Amino acid sequence: MGRTAMVSDSDTSKWDCPPHTKAKHDMLGRYLDGWFPILSSWNGRVVFLDGFAGRGRYNDGAEGSPLVALRHLLDHRYFPQMRHREFVFYFVEANRDNAESLLKEVEAFKTERAPWPAKVRVHVVNEKFDVTANSILDTLREQKRNLAPTFAFVDPFGYSGLPMDLLAALLSYPRSELFVNFMVGHVQRFITRDGQENAMRSLFGMDVRDVLNGFSEEADRVEHLRAVYGRQLQERVGFDHVQSFAMLNSTGNIGYYLFHGTRHRAGVKLMKDAMWKIDPGGGFTFSDRLAGQDVLFTPEPDLRPLRAEILRHFSGRQGVPVSEIEWHAILYTPYRETHVRPVLRPLEQDGVIAVRRPAGKRQFADGVTINFP
Template sequence: MAAPRTTVWQLDPHTKAKHDLLKFYLGGWFPVLSSYNGRIVFLDGFAGPGRYQSGEPGSPLIALETLLAHSYFSKMKCEFLFFFCEAKKDRFESLTQQIAGYKEAHQPWPENVKIQLINSEFSETATNLIEHLRSQKRRLAPTFAFVDPFGFSGLPMSVLAELLSFSSCELFVNYMVDHVNRFATAGNVDHHLVDLFGTTDYKQVGNVTPGQSRQQFLHDLYERQLTDVCKFPYVQSFAMINKTGHIGYYLFHGTRDVKGVELMKDAMWKVDAGGGFQFSDRLAGQDVLFTESAVDTDPLRRALLARYTGKRVSITALEQFTLIHTPYRKTHLRKPVLTPLEREGIIQVERPGRSGFPSGTWITFP
């Protein structure tokens, strides 16, 4: 489904941005989950060779380093189990060497950090893990599944749903919409596409009318399946836009906890994509670029005015709306949006203190 790769290759700018995002997110996820669980799992479904041509670390080493170098690691008493899955034999051998070298450089190796290297396809690994847990009558520990393929084969929606059915499990997946769009109506890889979506509805993309976006149709379908089949109440997607303004792929994050949404939002806004690539999302028909240096909060302002016209609403509800239904962070709400709205006399504010928007504040939108 994609161009062949050698054992190792150059690190692309968009891949570095994706890895930075993973690092920032795990930096928050590890301490949160380890504080109330005896074991947590990181599953890398397409782990790769471990390093790139110029020596940059791949996702397995990034995940390990994020944990071991964390300022709170000594206080994290739970067991960390890392599954690194790589199907290609040459890449698996390279990964094995890189992990061995990393462990040797970090002796004494912490007893609560376990690594399992698996030389098989992601779908096979996930299915075997599910069957093992069933035989043991056990449930999967809270898991963060990082699924980053080169194409779209080997990602069955049904397997993702079963593997991540536990309430604290999360998914971060690279959805190669460009490849999907190219093959959606070709008819020669339908078995892969049925697996990917868990439905044949993708074929309706051929009926998209002129002026509508095939990519948007395929994006919305995948998002709907993550919600309906995998039962993720919170699904966020982030477009990776190249220097020509073209969407190369979407990153989807699925979680069942609002805290996971908050952590991912914080990570997204920290990443400097660089290399001419940008992360973006859409709100009210307008692109929102994830760049802290020049945040355009006008779409958030318009969304709030449209959503809450004629209503009196708490600051807590506004935070939840901002976090769950827009691309923005909580920090983009108060000073960038609410303060100007109050100054302009557009909203009326009832606050328990003399200034700001503390807990207990109510806002009326005329």
Template sequence: MAGPKTIHWDLEPHTRAKHEILRGYLNGWFPVMSRYNNRIFFFDGFAGPGRYKNGEAGSPIIALTTLLDHAHFSRMKCDFLFMFCEHDSKRFTSLEVEVKKLKEARAPWPSNVKVQLVNKEFEASASDIITEMQRLKKQLVPTFAFVDPFGVSGLPITVIKDLLASPRCELFVNYMVDSVNRFAGAGNIDHHLKDLFGTERYKEAAALQGQPRQQFLHNLYEEQLKSVCEFSFVQSFAMINTYGHIGYYLFYGTRDIKGLELMKDSMWKIDPGGDYRFSDRLVGQTVLFIEDGVDARPLQQALRTEFAGKAVPIQQLEDFTITRTPYKKSHLRRFALTPLERENAIQVRRPGRSQFPPGTVVIFPA
């Protein structure tokens, strides 16, 4: 477990799962964004020492190797900018060593991959970028910000808002709800909580207990990411500790439905049940999930309810599935529309012979 004076710590199961979500998402984000932009930016606000106690890669090494090892990297012609921020001097020194080792192992280092290490707090580093953008009167290039703190301090939502104001910027943040739950209403860290939420509404949690209290604090942060930071789409993923409690949520914020699609795909790989949660308690148990086991009846019912009496283009159904349900886009055709058509519960107008090609219109009875 990491602490304020720890340099290296054990890689816990929930952290490994978090890194798998990150790796899975970046594996899709890098080629998509590099196709349409000359420059993209990966910003790690709490980078750590680069490696864990037993040598496992930390988030900076994961981000770099995901790009370098990508099957299509040689065809990605844009500039990739990486900034890794770590305020602790000893951890920062370790991070420098690990990045140097990677560069030496991958020599000659690609000229379009640029790495900057910053020995500062996240808030200070982000504020420097914001100040420079304002001075130049420019927007930030397409950015994926990975913000993974140990607690609730140093994470003002107004800084996130100003840093990621450009339409093509995205956030992946560790929201330590267990700490928030413990201190909300206690009064001793109110200044940090007000910065975190950008409001004092967290104090309303004092009147709640148990699951309703935690759900309120989850929903409040989601609401603030949408209203303050103006993220059109927000998706959370719960991390459950060995005691069976939710220690933190990973929140992803984006303004692009394609980004949401990629992130949901990555999260489903960690939790194929579609509950968007990972539990340390299940690690080591033999639990097998198969796509054929997806229960899409709730998706079928949601579609029939939402679109009753309407003729709906397939694209609209895809967008609804991605943004309004827990399901992935790939579940729509196979697990929802195909069974509904087989049962004569819908009618389908196709422009060709394939099952549900672009241009398909699905007719739902009233």
């Protein structure tokens, strides 16, 4: 289950492209702009795996995630320097009609971009994500090889077919990353329904009983499920850094969470940059939480939660480099590094912090340190 009964995944009513889907694609594309060159500078081969790839194009003509990924590679200003590396794209789509449509879109794109670069290999696979991922893993085991660094984009309509254990096996390579759409609305509706135990155990990699452990009926169930899923990505898949962004619709309800998992702090920084550059609007915003408060990703964000967090975390510390405060903001708050100086400036003006500037250093340049009360 986990999908609307009686509506097929190829039904055209499912292929409208609302603004938040466009924003999700924008975020994916911006992230890949940073990820492709970093990864290909270290590795001969890089894999982009779209596990729930879709039809390739939406009703309004907007490109689906597979074309977004291909376009961001081929149009990249450093593509000429990257083209001697191998880029392998797996677009996995279970629905036959959708897979056929996707294949046509990919072929048309290749024709448009002829001559197609020899080292960019594209596979459209009409199969379920879990079946495909298992067969990739079996082949690698037979050949005693490791999977190349992989960026997996997992974007289902529901909550079935993306087992936690499989994500763990697939993404064990240290440079692999995950961007997954966690459909929390469906999960919270169905988690206690009879017949959903196996689907939920597979999704979370633990029994429903354990998922709901410690949850009281008065608490926010959606927030609880977010926390458990994020913890599982950390503990089971082994991502050091897991961030989640809520898609808030116009009624203030959470439609889904986008989770990003990586083992590198540079990846967190890149995803934060991509997230904060998204143009909100069209009746939705993305948000995250800090100390129980929602932080909305808007052009003029409320910086008060960041100010409070910086004062709390660095309380009593002397000689703290500005870069340490910036990394703290990136890794442990919803904010990015560009939000730190606008917080430090008024703190200095109000005499709350003392700033030590070596001769010749301006503002909060490298070498400037802060004493906290």
